[in-house]
Amino acid sequence: MSEYKHPYRDAEFVLNELVDFDALCADAGLEDVNAELASVILTEAGKLGSDVLAPLNVVGDTQHPQLAENGVQESAGFSEAYQQYMEGGWSSLTAAEEFGGQNLPNVLGTAVNEIWQSSNLAFALCPLLGQGAIESIAHHGSDALKQTYLPKMVSGEWTGTMNLTEPDAGTDLAAVKTKAVPNGDHYLITGQKIFITWGDHQMTDNVVHLVLARVPDAPAGVKGISLFVVPKFLLDENGNPAARNDAHCVSLEHKLGIHGSPTCVMSFGDNEGAVGYLVGEENKGLAYMFTMMNHARQGVGLQGLAIAERSYQQAVEYAKDRLQGTKKDGSRFSIIKFPDVRRMLMQMKASIEAMRGLAFVAAAEIDRGHYAQSRDAAQKNNARVELLTPIVKGWLTELAQEVTYLGTQVHGGMGFIEETGSAQHYRDARILTIYEGTTGIQALDLVGRKTLVNGGEHLADLLTEMEATVEQLEGIEPFAAQGAALRDAVESGKSAREWLLDNAAKDAAAAGSVSVQFMMMFGYICGGWIMGQSALKAQAQLDAGQGDAEFLQTKLITAQYYSEHLLPRVQSALAAVKAGSTSVMALSEDQF
Secondary structure (H helix, E strand, O other): OOOOOOOHHHHHHHHHHHHOHHHHHHHOOOOOOOHHHHHHHHHHHHHHHHHHHHHHHHHHHHOOOEEEOOEEEOOOOHHHHHHHHHHOOHHHOOOOHHHOOOOOOHHHHHHHHHHHHHHOHHHHHHHHHHHHHHHHHHHHOOHHHHHHHHHHHHHOOOEEEEEOOEOOEOOOHHHOOOEEEEEOOEEEEEEEEEEEEOOOOOOOOOEEEEEEEEOOOOOOHHHHOEEEEEEOEEEOOOOOEEEEOOEEEEEEOOOOOOOOOOEEEEEEOOOOOEEEEEOOOOOOHHHHHHHHHHHHHHHHHHHHHHHHHHHHHHHHHHHHHOEEEEOOOOOEEEHHHOHHHHHHHHHHHHHHHHHHHHHHHHHHHHHHHHHOOOHHHHHHHHHHHHHHHHHHHHHHHHHHHHHHHHHHHHOHHHHHOHHHOHHHHHHHHHHHHOOOOOHHHHHHHHHHHHHHOOOOHHHHHHHHHHHHHHHHHHOOHHHHHHHHHHHHHHHHHHHHHHHHHHHOOOOOOHHHHHHHHHHHHHHHHHHHHHHHHHHHHHHHHHHOOOOOHHHHHHHHHHHHHHHHHHOOHHHHHHHHHHHOOOOOOOOOHHHO
């Protein structure tokens, strides 16, 4: 079982060189926030992740949460770890100062969240859901609702959940049946929700549920959904948890992975109705919930990076230790000397560096939109966020499947043995392509709302920005081949965009048939763009005699590997996109 060590050098390289963290903070007017502070924060977070959370990762996998008389009992050690997390102020990093937050940039919170997700994915899901709930209430709740719930949620004293899915309403939220009936200053909620991550536990004295439901006479479909705050415990006149609300976990799901995270079936109103408080206005709940969902989607993409990093660290350790070769003189050598093992490790490493770069760059765009000095600038940054979010969620989580598979493959037969630990990462990663919208949903979002709706304008802007990196690479002899490869990828991106715009209107099945290939293609293009910038920044530091030379040389090699071995996938994806819907839709339903 491997330990976890935060890859601080790469995280700081991305923050400083690709995001330009100091400039971002200066533009935002955050005078006391800079790269030096970020380094200190990441160092301290790395200690908690390595020393406290990582050892509990296998505990949660083997000692599952249990449903008892008083609700869900979390895995052993999780409550104590959560207290350390809360007391360290980690839950308040990016929240507004008005509610007790530290008002640090979202991108720094993203870098810290990677540590929690890598060290213990199941544990980290709890605060991740809380952060999303805070976002929704902060953006759409009344002042009274904010003052009542946000201070305790920001401090981590209370956690939050998201309740969308029902037995008959998964992705199709238009089918939501949960009801909300007005009753004085509140509503009475009745219905059942499934797949509710950390829907109950004993780590805090309250859990704040955000619940989608329908009020009487609401319009049919998604236009008739409202959003409600439904606390586990109702509050007394002093704002403290008191009477138990009629909201209960009635069963726990038995899952392939993330066993330490209780996934609950939540029942609301089995007795007299669960008391809920309306967020914003009636019938606008889906839009409000999307505030939380978009935050969560980038967060899940980050989880893909995080679990890939954990799997990679274990694979490297195993490859260096495992003796599986014998020289003529009878001496043994480790498997890391074999070219094919090197290939797998290089593929993992290069993928992870591209994933981390894209995740942080996308997170920084949220900050730039938030702190923009003009409406036009904010709209531009927000459009980039909207464009990158489905790519971050879809591509990173899909690539995590491959990286964790390779991690298990490096272990050979021992990878199939649970006690080794690699299999847990492989299993845990599997959910990431499903929740917060499957890969297909992310891809449809990218081709539909993020491309076809605006005539591909935002995608064209991104491709134009990438061309600047291409020209820089082509202008430096050692990077000429990488520049040419990235140029081919960008041109393929343009071709795919034009094909989609030309064919979607003529063929109703075209967009849906090619959407996943389209999304994966742009994931690899974005990765090539990120790695091209990384190579340029690393070389500039080497030329200036700055930084860790060995680390920077490694960055050059991983960028080269990505260009040679991962970027060519763009061409096969383009071919699949241009094949269109013909063979996809050719069979009748009975022929399957």
